[in-house]
């Protein structure tokens with residue numbers, strides 16, 4: 001198939017796939033136009049991020065009614081997948097079986113921690129025990145120190161992600177230009193993993209949209225460490241319902257040090273998306 005024909009068929013497939021997604025998540029026509037390929041990292045302007053924040057906020061209100069975070073988590077995953085598919089021409093060194101980054105701090109939203117706890121419960125005692133064991137080790141190290149203390153993610157099996165379709169948004173957007181640097185960086189902290197700019201921008205934009213939507217829905221918008229947050233979600237009875245009711249069930253869990261709303265550009269996007277300002 002020629003390049004132009006291949007591109008056309010990809011766009012048709014995307015339209016079919018996204019059409020089903022829009023109906024499922026009741027995405028407004030305007031937001032559909034902005035998010036047809038997820039948030040495009042090199043788009044000039046905040047419109048797709050704003051569309052993402054507004055659409056997710058609606059889903060969060062529905063989540064409170066349903067008592068389930070599942071659709072909101074699935075929506076974020078589908079949008080991030082669309083973005084990453086659009087980056088297929090950006091050269092990266094990552095591939096199947098390469099899992100250096102699965103040994104470092106993995107960031108999750110409270111939504112994702114709750115969804116992963118549900119998944120772990122379904123998988124049974126062995127999976128839950130693996131998560132608790134990993135947390136026993138990793139909870140001793142802060143976000144800044146963790147690079148010096150690598151430890152495999154409890155969902156990593158034979159260097160493959162055992163929850164690939166359900167992995168967090170941060171894992172979907174992990175990318176490196178040099179696998180050898182990744183390999184070294186999990187034992188030293190002074191080498192920066194060279195991440196292609198579109199992936200860095202994508203992570204930031206989804207982080208902002210998710211934080212704005214959660215805050216507007218009156219829900220906890222912090223970004224947590226995976227093991228510590230999932231262990232908490234497993235330990236709290238009726239964690240999902242209580243969190244959706246506004247209870248601070250993740251209080252004291254290891255968190256990323258910088259709050260999204262300390263950044264003026266995040267407060268500005270929130271203001272445009274929802275028409276009012278927020279405090280730091």
Ligand code: SF4
Pocket residue numbers: 101102103106153154155156157160161162163164167168171
């Ligand atoms: S969830 Fe999967 S991709 Fe993410 S760190 Fe764990 S094993 Fe790796």
